[in-house]
Amino acid sequence: MEDYYIQAVKRKLKESGYKLTGPRLAILEILAVEKGHFSIADIYSKIRLKDKGIGIATVYRTVDLFLETGILRVLTLKNSQPCFELNRPGDHHHHLICRNCGRITEFESCNFKSIAGEIEKKTRFRIEEHTLEAYGLCPECSSQKENLLY
Amino acid sequence: MEDYYIQAVKRKLKESGYKLTGPRLAILEILAVEKGHFSIADIYSKIRLKDKGIGIATVYRTVDLFLETGILRVLTLKNSQPCFELNRPGDHHHHLICRNCGRITEFESCNFKSIAGEIEKKTRFRIEEHTLEAYGLCPECSSQKENLLY
DNA sequence: TTGGGTGCAAAGAATTTGCAGCGAG
């Protein structure tokens, strides 16, 4: 993991009076190295491979802390438990979820701003952020299906 | 609730070999009359006002059944438990969630199709459906905030 | 009639909390 990023997280924690401890660093590394979307159970099982001593309560507490401080963001999908990903500054993206294999792919193009203005006018709602998830078939599962006779 | 809708649900259940029982009808009515987005706990507490005899296990089982048969759809939001709403045919909408009062407003305009094609080309993902949620301040909370000195 | 549905209570998961000892700053 990039050292400057660790430093930034450390600073962010310090600002709020928190410490960067071993378990916190370990969780951060898991999320940064694999760049994935992990549930509490995922994180716990991965961290146990590194260090048997860490308890699940710590995982819960750390994820909560990281959400509060904006180090992580939560990804809530239909029909699955919430997952967490690093909240890197300037990284605005959305997700494609394969309904067959469950793989999550990210995509960036999002012209939501253009419709946000329209919606704000209609509803007088002040929009600050948004999430967009698309469900379907990934290229692999899609080509598999084509070879099947329905 | 419109009778024809009840009939449609009844038909849909029958097709799959299920019955339209008292508790199922009661849950359906709650979701149809109030047209809202309710969690399991919401549904349970509302149904207890009508009929003290209904157990929470039935609410879980009924919601599962209604999801399977497509009578309900699930709404999974950040920082809250999953909620359920009626899945009326042809009703494609998205949600505005007020981060202050939690109120959920629906909106329809969604030009996602235009960007879906673009994303499909780039990622070779075959998109079937999508969800879009916008977070911000509703008109009421928004005007309240304006009157506060920050 | 009869097979699915229900309430209830118990079981099983998931999450939170209390506490004594530990360790980053």
Added chain:
DNA sequence: CTCGCTGCAAATTCTTTGCACCCAA
């Protein structure tokens, strides 16, 4: 040193399940 952090286990909360009885079709 200090005070926040941790592991552990107990407590709490959420969800599922087994079972005998009930009822929609």
